[in-house]
Amino acid sequence: MNVLICGVGGQGVILFSDLLSSAALSVGLDVKKSEVHGMAQRGGSVNTHVRFGPKVHSPLIEVGTADLVVAFEMLEAVRYVHFLSETGRLLYDTYRLDPLPVKLGMVERPDDDELESRIRARAAEALEVNAFGKAVELGNQRVQNVVMLGAVSRHLELPKRAYLQAIRNNVKKKYVDLNLMAFEAGAELAG
Amino acid sequence: MSRKLLSGDEAIARGAWEAGCRVAAAYPGTPSTEILEALAEYKEVYCEWSTNEKVALEVALGASLTGARALAAMKHVGLNVAADPFFSAAYIGTHAGLVVVSADDPGLHSSQNEQDNRYYGLAAKVPVLCPSDSQEAKELTKLAFEISEEFDIPVLLRITTRIAHSRTVVEPAEREERPLKGYEKKPSKAVMLPAFARLRHVDLEARYDRLREYSEKTPWNRVEKGSSDVGIICDGVAYQYAREVFPDASFLRFGMVNPFPSRLVRDFAALVRKLFVVEEVDPFIELHVKALGLEVAGKDKLPRWHELNPERVRSALVGEARPDRTKPEEGLPNRPPAMCPGCPHTGMYFALQNQKVIVGGDIGCYTLGALPPHNGMDTCIDMGASITFAHGADKALGDSDERRRIAVIGDSTFFHSGITGLVNVGYNRSDVVTIVTDNSTTGMTGHQEHPGTGRTLKGTEVKPVDTAALARACGIDKVVEVDPYTVKQTRKVIRTVLKEPGPAVIINRRPCALLIGLKDPPKAVDLDKCTGCKTCISLGCPALTMQDGKSMIQATVCVGCGMCADVCPKEAIA
Numbered sequence: 001m002n003v004l005i006c007g008v009g010g011q012g013v014i015l016f017s018d019l020l021s022s023a024a025l026s027v028g029l030d031v032k033k034s035e036v037h038g039m040a041q042r043g044g045s046v047n048t049h050v051r052f053g054p055k056v057h058s059p060l061i062e063v064g065t066a067d068l069v070v071a072f073e074m075l076e077a078v079r080y081v082h083f084l085s086e087t088g089r090l091l092y093d094t095y096r097l098d099p100l101p102v103k104l105g106m107v108e109r110p111d112d113d114e115l116e117s118r119i120r121a122r123a124a125e126a127l128e129v130n131a132f133g134k135a136v137e138l139g140n141q142r143v144q145n146v147v148m149l150g151a152v153s154r155h156l157e158l159p160k161r162a163y164l165q166a167i168r169n170n171v172k173k174k175y176v177d178l179n180l181m182a183f184e185a186g187a188e189l190a191g
Numbered sequence: 192m193s194r195k196l197l198s199g200d201e202a203i204a205r206g207a208w209e210a211g212c213r214v215a216a217a218y219p220g221t222p223s224t225e226i227l228e229a230l231a232e233y234k235e236v237y238c239e240w241s242t243n244e245k246v247a248l249e250v251a252l253g254a255s256l257t258g259a260r261a262l263a264a265m266k267h268v269g270l271n272v273a274a275d276p277f278f279s280a281a282y283i284g285t286h287a288g289l290v291v292v293s294a295d296d297p298g299l300h301s302s303q304n305e306q307d308n309r310y311y312g313l314a315a316k317v318p319v320l321c322p323s324d325s326q327e328a329k330e331l332t333k334l335a336f337e338i339s340e341e342f343d344i345p346v347l348l349r350i351t352t353r354i355a356h357s358r359t360v361v362e363p364a365e366r367e368e369r370p371l372k373g374y375e376k377k378p379s380k381a382v383m384l385p386a387f388a389r390l391r392h393v394d395l396e397a398r399y400d401r402l403r404e405y406s407e408k409t410p411w412n413r414v415e416k417g418s419s420d421v422g423i424i425c426d427g428v429a430y431q432y433a434r435e436v437f438p439d440a441s442f443l444r445f446g447m448v449n450p451f452p453s454r455l456v457r458d459f460a461a462l463v464r465k466l467f468v469v470e471e472v473d474p475f476i477e478l479h480v481k482a483l484g485l486e487v488a489g490k491d492k493l494p495r496w497h498e499l500n501p502e503r504v505r506s507a508l509v510g511e512a513r514p515d516r517t518k519p520e521e522g523l524p525n526r527p528p529a530m531c532p533g534c535p536h537t538g539m540y541f542a543l544q545n546q547k548v549i550v551g552g553d554i555g556c557y558t559l560g561a562l563p564p565h566n567g568m569d570t571c572i573d574m575g576a577s578i579t580f581a582h583g584a585d586k587a588l589g590d591s592d593e594r595r596r597i598a599v600i601g602d603s604t605f606f607h608s609g610i611t612g613l614v615n616v617g618y619n620r621s622d623v624v625t626i627v628t629d630n631s632t633t634g635m636t637g638h639q640e641h642p643g644t645g646r647t648l649k650g651t652e653v654k655p656v657d658t659a660a661l662a663r664a665c666g667i668d669k670v671v672e673v674d675p676y677t678v679k680q681t682r683k684v685i686r687t688v689l690k691e692p693g694p695a696v697i698i699n700r701r702p703c704a705l706l707i708g709l710k711d712p713p714k715a716v717d718l719d720k721c722t723g724c725k726t727c728i729s730l731g732c733p734a735l736t737m738q739d740g741k742s743m744i745q746a747t748v749c750v751g752c753g754m755c756a757d758v759c760p761k762e763a764i765a
Contacts, residue, residue, distance in 0.1 A: 008526065009528065010531075018358075021196055021358060022196060025194065025196050025360065030360060031196060031358070031359070031360060032324070032357055032358070032359045033196070033357060033358040033359075034353060034356065034357040034358075035356050035357075035358075036222075036300045036301070036352065036356055037221050037222060037224070037225075037300075037301065037356055037636075037637065042528035042529060042530065042531065042556060042559065042635075043526075043528055043529040043530070043531060043733055044526055044527055044528035044529070045525075045526040056359075057431045057432075057434040057435045058431045058432050058434070058435040058500075058501050059324075059353055059357035059359065059428070059431065060353065060432070060500045060501060061501075062435065062500070062501035062502050062505070063502050063513070063517040064502075064513070064514065064516060064517030075523060075524070075526070076526070078520050078523060079519070079520065079523055079526075081520060082516065082517050082518055082519045082520065083517075084516075086516070097748075098736060099524050099525065099526035099527070099529075100526075100527065100529040100563075100731065100733060101524055101525060101527070101563070102524050102736075103728070103733070103735065103736040103737070104563060104564055104728065104731070105728075105737060106563060107524045107525075108524070109524050110522070110523070118520055122516065122520070136747075141747055
């Protein structure tokens, strides 16, 4: 299974992929996950690759072979849509976070309608998930990633307990309950 | 013990701990930083953030020569800084095992170049091990200690970003305790006077010959038999990509790429009809293979720059045209990394805008100030080069150019290698103005301690180095401090200092907003007062944007630092 996760530095893309990969590990699969740190993370475009199955070689997903692309931001969804396989599915948050050159007025951002039509043209299946909105509703925008994880769980064949355990093992104690709630909310959004 | 998902960095730390490592030293640098962070969690290992990589390697060598297994870790360019002791260490050898980790960065995810440090092994006659996933990173770390002791030589463990920062499955083991070996003074081995060093060179060649034999026989250099049509020689993560693209080929994979096992390669070449070398960046293996007179395809097809991935290997070696659906969408705005909301560097760069200066830049988050809207940097060369570049420019330009020569350098970088440059400015007298952007941490690599923070890697409280007093001791008479959150005041101070001749140091002091988790109530724009002049926008803060001709603050992004309120000429932000 090839899952590519993308978003903007600071959105919790890395924690999302940590949780997904520990969930896959806990059911006995081989797992590889790739990410980058350092300068690449500072508010820039961030992506992580999670692969799991009986045996995984490359830590990177080859373009055109992702079963799932998960995007935390709409522009990033379009940036990585070419990773999808012919039958791949895209889950994307409609949340909008303009890159600095757009904010500075140096370049124009395609409007949301155009982004959406580009997504529809490329993805066999594309599903909107308002994870950011749900996270704000839950009182903490930082759980956008775990809301998204809840939604993603509906599209993968890992048991729910694996995700819940991953959250308990990887999230700071005082945020565990909030994150469990976020997960459930996300699963509901996608259900 | 249960399987764990570890990054390559964490796996190296685990391997060092299991191997009985007692002393470890590093300077933070992506993608190597997490090695020491993970190792510091084990109480049996003394770990430190050294002031730079040369210091770290010498500390580790000191421990090795006196009988403790030791490790030094650094990013690829760090080994340039540590090259001097690295070469000497090969002559001297070790007492207890000494492992040097070099984390190369093909693809320049967070670096100024993508040099290939396998060449350091060749140049210094040091064995080079190269894991292809985290489990191998752990096992090869342990093997590196063994080789180091058996062959009396430091071992270079060379990883790349995709090894360092990929999490793969690892089987942990117990620690094997390695007591101190006992120290005996051996000047003819450890004092590199020419008379002794001449003999040590001869000895090194003998050790290197024995290592070559070892490399021919180690199970870490092994053939995986597949079809006889295609044979692929590879090392590191390139093996994983090639395996993905050529599931049926025969493989010769190197866990130890230097010294080069020529016989093994000849034998492998005889098994297959077509020979490929798949390796990242430079043709290191390929040059060796060609030196054997073998016909091989490699960098004539594969790119010599940036990292490999499965599609690059496929399109170079299989050559089938990619379907359109796998081509990236065009015409999207880039999303380059940017300084964070509340970043004190933005205030400093705003204060520098429109000043008549030539700016020697340095390495850290503040290097992003080279980009719009600040365009606040003329050069960024290597760690510490801001001050020395400015000094050289000052000596060259003299009165011929009215732009003042200045340096912008972070606090951690200043301790790493800025101090010697500043001593040079004081000693050889130039008019360089050095701005130390002191955010109380090593920011870019994820908030590591340094000599100015008053705390060590292991959490011990220590006396912080007084940067102002240090600057004065370097012969810089004019030393001023300013808070970059008071942006207008900072601009005034910089202006005043720039007008006066003589070397000066301006310390911009304000902790990194991420470090302290700054999240004050967000600011807002009074739309009646805002004239849309865009002054605040030129701070380059990610929370600020223009909407319908007025400035707008995105409340979910803003951390309430107030720099925009400070610079607004209409007092429209509160």
